[in-house]
Amino acid sequence: MKTELTLPLSGRYLVNFHPKRIPHAFTDVLIIGGGISGMRAALATDSSLHSIILTKGKVELSNSWKAQGGIAGVLDPEDHVSNHARDTIAAGKGMCDEKTVEEITSAAPEIIRDLISYGANFDQFEGHLALTQEGGHSHRRIIHALGDATGREIMRAMIHRVKAVTDSQIWEQTFTIDLLTYNGTCVGALVWNPYHGKTFIWAKQTILATGGAGRLYRETTNPEIATGDGHAIAFRAGAKLRDMEMMQFHPTVLYIAGGSRHLISEAVRGEGAHLVDVNGYRFMPDYDAAAELAPRDIVSRAITAQMNKTRQSSVYLDLRHLDRKLVEERFPNIAEVCSQFGLDLAVDLIPVRPGAHYMIGGVVIDHEGRTTIPGLFAAGEVTSSGLHGANRLASNSLLEGLYHGKAAGLAASREAAKISDHFCAMPIQGDEPRQAMDQTDLDLTDIRNSLLSLMWRQAGIWRDAQGLNDALKQVEFWDRYVSRQQFVNVDGWSLQNMLLVARLLLVSALERTESRGVHYRSDFPETPDEPGKHINVSANFPISKSP
Structure with missing residues (x-):
């Protein structure tokens, strides 16, 4: 069961261009994104093919690098893949694709063994x-590294291996302005970097692995680069996106006025930490029988409700009853972050509140990572694969990214090998010229900050029709004058993408008149017993051919 929505757009491409006036590059496989999905795709790409990896910032800057908790997989003889699948489906609240869940949870042990073969060093206990x-x-099925820095260790090993065993070129600090399409097929991307400006990269096959959109919200665990660029460029190119209202909020983000937001891993509660309010009251048992080990959507709403009840801006993680040595050995990086604010993780109450963490909705893909656009594959957080349903189970994200990164790399290689090396640039032209505006006429930072606050208030953990409608009207107002502009920098392009993704999220959230998983409507608080419908959204201007 699904609903099809369309959204009007003002233009196909963000910038004016003429193919004869900018440099061109050619590759067999173009990988947009250097996180865990992109690097796994590069490792799976046929060694006889040339590939280019694009990263918006430095290669070490990604949600994958920042992942703390770990990666899920059945390695305990007392556990079984069917348990992992059942837990994933239960968390997904009637919206998981069961075949996808079965495939990925079954592949998890082999995926972990691959990481070990790449040189990733995971924490050991008694050998x-x-x-x-x-x-x-x-x-217990979550493996971790360096205590609470699993993503950093996995990415270190994968980046090293990509550089050591592949001929992939890594273009850092390269912003992908738009995908290039010709007759409905993806043929590469228009990119920009500070060294040579705009460049056409023509590719036989393209893999989108750009990550999430947590920076749409004021409170988030995501790095600055997570502005939904992949979702936006895929949508403008004609791809179908799904369930864009499904933004997951992590329950425990360090909340200190003036300080940047830092994730406090789910593993802290997994090791026995309690959540208490300002009065020291342990409140989670009031909301769910699993208490602190309830799924993220339940814990996030419980924390928000308790904050409202106590009229406080945070609740607290309490580790004081845990063994100090366990805390120090298991969470060294979290302890270091807390210490910067004069907090001892083992003896002090740690102020936390929810923050936007993971975009569940995204580009629709099949089991090989194929999107609805020929020539375009996708993997990781930018996608909607069917694994997470309406609520991602903890530590399934790295697993999904690795699974579909590999699948997309293999499939894109097969398709690229069928295309002759004599393929040439297509006669692509841009839209009608956009308005060039003096950058001093728009305060992009003010618009961006206003957007983040609006999304947090009206489209955050608690939603209702009035708030969503008010937010959509405001975002559409900003978008009417921002989208018409001809920007020449990443800040402007990122803001245009953010406004587009915000619109996609809001129209989808209005359409889902129920509460399900991470999407909670206070005006429709019940979750129906029947499986949830998918909400697909696509652009409604002609996209079969280049303008």
């Missing part, structure tokens, strides 16, 4: 991989 438990999991 075996150390396993921990997180919210929503029925067994």
